[in-house]
Amino acid sequence: xxxxxxxxxxxxxxxxxxxxxxxxxxxxxxxxxxxxxxxxxxxxxxxxxxxxxxxxxxxxxxxxxxxxxxxxxxxxxxxxxxxxxxxxxxxxxxxxxxxxxxxxxxxxxxxxxxx
Amino acid sequence: xxxxxxxxxxxxxxxxxxxxxxxxxxxxxxxxxxxxxxxxxxxxxxxxxxxxxxxxxxxxxxxxxxxxxxxxxxxxxxxxxxxxxxxxxxxxxxxxxxxxxxxxxxxxxxxx
Numbered sequence: 001x002x003x004x005x006x007x008x009x010x011x012x013x014x015x016x017x018x019x020x021x022x023x024x025x026x027x028x029x030x031x032x033x034x035x036x037x038x039x040x041x042x043x044x045x046x047x048x049x050x051x052x053x054x055x056x057x058x059x060x061x062x063x064x065x066x067x068x069x070x071x072x073x074x075x076x077x078x079x080x081x082x083x084x085x086x087x088x089x090x091x092x093x094x095x096x097x098x099x100x101x102x103x104x105x106x107x108x109x110x111x112x113x114x115x
Numbered sequence: 116x117x118x119x120x121x122x123x124x125x126x127x128x129x130x131x132x133x134x135x136x137x138x139x140x141x142x143x144x145x146x147x148x149x150x151x152x153x154x155x156x157x158x159x160x161x162x163x164x165x166x167x168x169x170x171x172x173x174x175x176x177x178x179x180x181x182x183x184x185x186x187x188x189x190x191x192x193x194x195x196x197x198x199x200x201x202x203x204x205x206x207x208x209x210x211x212x213x214x215x216x217x218x219x220x221x222x223x224x225x226x227x
Contacts, residue, residue: 042217
């Protein structure tokens with residue numbers, strides 16, 4: 001596609017519910033990132049994929065967070081047993097290169113609200 | 116990881132005026148990037164400046180980079196109401212992949 005597509009656009013989850021957020025990067029983009037953005041804050045790094053390999057997951061806040069990109073294209077961020085502090089916008093970004101030296105293309109994000 | 120810190124946190128100007136935002140970071144970088152985020156939307160890549168560049172232009176945008184001071188500035192000339200958004204700088208590392216690190220951003224309000 002022409003850009004990075006994320007779905008759903010909005011998600012309301014009851015506390016304790018599991019959620020799955022989808023990212024469809026630009027075709028052919030090697031690098032894929034997930035970021036979490038709390039209200040009024042800048043995005044914070046969660047995890048990085050180079051093709052299907054998850055090379056960095058140091059930003060995942062707890063073992064309730066899990067991400068995968070099994071075929072090196074679409075990625076899913078899963079949050080188990082959601083908590084209120086998980087409420088945020090989850091952004092996905094992709095880059096054609098490993099180093100990102102041509103910039104990153106971000107999706108519009110998924111706004112997760114845990115009630 | 117690198118960290119960009121934007122300054123000021125908020126900036127309010129009139130249409131037609133210039134807007135200048137600054138960014139400081141902590142360690143050596145491969146490149147520095149500026150992004151814009153409209154309320155409730157994703158980030159849009161504006162411009163990337165490499166560590167061996169000192170100035171770069173793109174339309175009404177002018178970016179400078181001073182690696183000795185570990186700082187960058189973004190100048191938007193002849194601002195428009197549509198420029199109202201939050202602006203973030205992010206730094207890319209010297210090797211391998213770059214987990215861009217963002218500050219809290221500068222919120223720019225351009226009034227008609």
